Amino acid sequence: MYPKEMQKSIKKVEATREERLKKLPERMNEKERDEVLKKWHPDYKPEAKRKIKIGASKGSIVPHEVADLIEAYPLFEPDEIDLSQIDYDTDILIIGGGGAGTTAALFAYYSGIKPEDILIATKLRHGDANTMMAQGGIQAADKENDSPVIHYLDVIGGGHYANKPELVAQLVMNAPEIIKWHEELGVMYDKKEDGEMITIHGGGTSRKRMHSAKDYTGMEIMRVIRDEARNVGIKVLEFSPAIELIKDDEDKVAGAVLYNLETEQYYVVRAKTTILATGGFGRLHIQGFPTTNHYGATFDGAVIAYRAGAKLRDMDSVQYHPTGVAYPEQIVGLLVTEKVRGLGGQPVNADGEQFVHPLEPRDVEAASFIRECYGRNKGVVTPTGMRGVWLDSPLIEMIHGEGTIEKRLGAMFRMFKRFDIDMRYEPILVFPTLHYQNGGVEINENAQVLSKNGVIKGLFAAGEVEGGVHGKNRLMGNSLLDTQVFGKIAGINAGKYAKKAKKSKKLNLKHVESYINELEKAKIKEERKAPLLLPDYREKNVLSRAIDIL
């Protein structure tokens, strides 16, 4: 149920609906696009970013929220930790139990590592991850009219040619085999009667190669691979995030310090090899934006890898999704899938007027929404002061017939219905939301993490935490794929590596000590600590009266 003020605006939307059904606004030309982007897209605001002062990617430009965590002190003093007492001794440590981490564990197992020699350490529960939330789908060039070569061109063009070619090649060449693996595990992809995959277009695809499992694609993949990991007996430590990597005398990564969130004690893990799979950074709320991401998406993995010498890349670009929920307050920022516009939903302002074509590129669409709300003052204001524009969803059933919304947008329909909004008959209110970390820790085609002087021995990375696969802009359906392909590559290569490697003799945290030195030299004050681990949403009133006595 919308409050009265908003209902007045809905009346105006209803009044223009018939007319709007007949005609869409013109698409913008290149100049108009540039204009709206430069003036209104959050990524084009130089004052929202700064150069990193220290470390392997010193001088690169990143959002302040990222720089704040890079230029921050460790959560503990290196000499507080007793590295001689090892709590877990393992061949492979995997940090992060989402899609990339779980797939890495399975492929390490397939390549001959015993399940008891693989340890997943994760911050929340196994599977509480962005992977679980992916709705739309996963790309793979497996149809007759398509090929990995065509997929390659889509990825690199979409990424503004900033992608690393060898990573794109891995992504597209491994895609069909990943889908085949899923099929064999029993993932219920949408198929036709004869078994043909039902595939559709995504933003920026030149062939229909988006595979889906209703609008719960990520959840279906995640729960199947998690079930498989449980079947083969992979060990998982939940609520135990990594707070620092550990190295050995030969400067190899040799495990990590974990923190038990519940008992507040630390654990020392010694590992022959470590895989970083901690996902993205939505919960940093770049520029104050709400986010679609899960509770644990706080950039931890990149922070601790950076201290160990890893380079970052493409962190200057951030993906905002144009349609995050703006009302009701309870679900602000959550994703409204692009499918709603794909099926005919139109963006409309407070007066019921069209102001942008529904299917401009993501960044242009998002910038136009912001301009409508803050430049032209034609947004709808909610009771809590949030602004947004309407997405006129009732058009969908006028175009495609009754029942379409429940059938094709089941998760969306359910989400709004829970708050007494029936998107079949009422429009929904949206505003851009923080969605995806385009860049990250730089890897090579074997999923090894790179420093300024080449490969960091003993460290692999996969999934949203790494950068280079998507260049400056990730296309939908390629990030689930990224987690699966690079999870697989990391798992197999870590397996090979672990078979040859010996156990590290002496563990150390020297890289952390020298990072602290660098921070001091750069005159960075000790007012910030990282990794963040969890965002804090407690009320200010409560926090201001909190005292630490127990």
Next chain:
Amino acid sequence: MARKDKKEEKLKMKMVRIYIMGKEYKVPEGLTIMKAMEYAGYRYIRGAGCRAGFCGACATVYRKEGEYKLNADLACQTTVEDGMYLVQLPFTPANKATYDVNKIKADDKTLVNFYPEIARCVSCNTCTKACPQELEVMDYIQSALRGDMKKTAELSFDCIQCGLCAMRCPAEIAHYHVAQLARRLYGKYLMPKAEHLEKRVNEIKRKRFDEEIGKMMKRNIEELRKMYNARDIEPEEEEEPKREGD
């Protein structure tokens, strides 16, 4: 800019009383249970995952003042109401069968063999009433008992594995584990295989695309840009969405 306008934020908020594990807190009306608990000063470690209704980490049971009914729902998707007594159930002890999916068969006895307790279902429908996804939980347990893999898989597809059904079931069934097995068996053995997929995987194994990909990797930006702008785009059929996105 996405932040709330300060002025409007000060608007007087109407407060409601909630009881977190029996203890009273006043919170603004209109918040989710999850946000209300944070407002009250709780910082989640357990009990919050996706915060969007996809992961089942935030299972919560509550009873309203003066009502006999015990409700079950998701803290991230449910609005607080005045006089709500609530507690979260962030973990469900429930046994999962282990199996090698390649070695078991999808016949009508498989589910009941791995989960014999489904035969104890007394058809009370409590599980269905507890399900925050509004699934026909009892029906999928009944179809599992009959060995109807397809029906079990389809009815349970939207299950987020929150465990609320299992917590309420007098027959002590772990519904969501039964359903997981049914879906995997259905997806693996009963849904027809995609032939085009098999074909493509073999082509890649025979290195059909290696040379072309190798060439692409060597192309400079100008060449790529030309190719990208000139690429032909598979047309949409009517009746299908223009694009779908995440």
